[in-house]
Amino acid sequence: MMTLIRPIAADRLPELLQLMPKAELHIHIEGSLEPELIFALAQRNGVRFPYANVEALRRAYAFSNLQSFLDIYYAGASVLLTEQDFYDMARAYFVKAAEDHVLHAELFFDPQTHTARGVAMDTVVKGLHRACVDAKAELGVSGLLIMCFLRHLSEEDAFATLEQALPFRDHIVGIGLDSGEVGNPPEKFARVFARCRQLGFRLVAHAGEEGPPAYVWTALDLLKVERIDHGVQSTHDAALMQRLAQDRIALTVCPLSNLKLCVFPDLASHTLGQLLAAGIAATVNSDDPAYFGGYMNDNFTRTFAALPLGAVEAYTLARNSFEASFIEPSAKQAFISQLDESFATFR
Ligand code: ADE
Numbered sequence: 001m002m003t004l005i006r007p008i009a010a011d012r013l014p015e016l017l018q019l020m021p022k023a024e025l026h027i028h029i030e031g032s033l034e035p036e037l038i039f040a041l042a043q044r045n046g047v048r049f050p051y052a053n054v055e056a057l058r059r060a061y062a063f064s065n066l067q068s069f070l071d072i073y074y075a076g077a078s079v080l081l082t083e084q085d086f087y088d089m090a091r092a093y094f095v096k097a098a099e100d101h102v103l104h105a106e107l108f109f110d111p112q113t114h115t116a117r118g119v120a121m122d123t124v125v126k127g128l129h130r131a132c133v134d135a136k137a138e139l140g141v142s143g144l145l146i147m148c149f150l151r152h153l154s155e156e157d158a159f160a161t162l163e164q165a166l167p168f169r170d171h172i173v174g175i176g177l178d179s180g181e182v183g184n185p186p187e188k189f190a191r192v193f194a195r196c197r198q199l200g201f202r203l204v205a206h207a208g209e210e211g212p213p214a215y216v217w218t219a220l221d222l223l224k225v226e227r228i229d230h231g232v233q234s235t236h237d238a239a240l241m242q243r244l245a246q247d248r249i250a251l252t253v254c255p256l257s258n259l260k261l262c263v264f265p266d267l268a269s270h271t272l273g274q275l276l277a278a279g280i281a282a283t284v285n286s287d288d289p290a291y292f293g294g295y296m297n298d299n300f301t302r303t304f305a306a307l308p309l310g311a312v313e314a315y316t317l318a319r320n321s322f323e324a325s326f327i328e329p330s331a332k333q334a335f336i337s338q339l340d341e342s343f344a345t346f347r
């Protein structure tokens with residue numbers, strides 16, 4: 001049942017967006033590595049890093065498209081070697097999430113970026129899992145892990161990665177698909193996703209970030225994913241918009257990412273409002289916050305400042321984030337009750 005949302009003055013909106021409980025469903029944990037932590041880990045591990053200092057690295061964050069970002073993002077991840085490194089990275093993210101009233105986060109990780117450098121799957125998963133356990137106990141933020149296959153690599157490589165992850169099955173709720181989209185359509189991974197489905201993993205995939213609506217269709221129909229990451233290109237296909245709305249397929253939209261990667265020329269041109277108006281279960285997320293200039297609340301406040309969105313849309317986005325999450329039903333209901341309470345008491 002939908003709570004009745006009272007209109008609020010525009011100048012109170014940032015406070016409402018900050019305070020409202022929310023879930024983040026699209027965060028690449030390697031994309032939360034801030035330049036300061038990259039340099040600290042490079043020094044701790046004796047890794048040579050191809051930028052002189054934090055400022056020089058930040059200056060390089062001027063991207064023209066997804067690939068121009070991915071090149072720097074994979075270089076940044078090269079400083080991660082030990083279980084403690086993965087723990088420290090995720091811990092720093094959870095601290096930021098707690099500040100933004102994120103009650104629940106589903107963390108993507110890219111094991112192939114690490115195993116290709118000789119870092120064991122065990123090191124990656126144990127560090128991230130321990131950070132999730134401690135975040136719940138110490139910060140009150142729940143976390144789940146979603147392992148992504150890199151789509152620029154082969155399906156065979158994805159199968160080998162799945163095999164390496166099976167000893168940690170209990171620590172991984174779902175499987176995703178990321179990296180360079182155009183030229184690497186979902187169908188390339190149909191067999192490995194079928195296997196993951198048999199194994200009981202929840203399934204998601206990046207589609208329609210830079211790639212065409214056709215990739216969203218095949219992610220749904222061939223990979224059988226439950227959520228689409230990004231999906232903003234769907235507005236170019238009316239039948240797809242209907243399908244997404246009818247089947248309540250959530251889109252994990254990342255406005256500041258879309259801005260930094262030149263998917264839209266400015267936030268005023270973003271189609272988040274159009275997706276919501278079409279009845280699609282859109283959510284707001286940060287994608288790679290250390291690279292794109294903001295965490296959850298930066299995404300909410302800057303997008304709401306640029307578009308004609310208000311309290312009703314804020315509630316809908318937060319509610320969608322809990323509804324579309326992979327947490328168990330009773331926890332989901334408890335989060336939604338907290339959301340309702342925060343709107344009922346906001347003055
Ligand atoms: N890996 C990290 N961020 C990504 C994005 N925005 N799209 C695809 N792959 C990614």
Ligand code: ZN
Pocket residue numbers: 026028178206229287
């Ligand atoms: Zn992403």
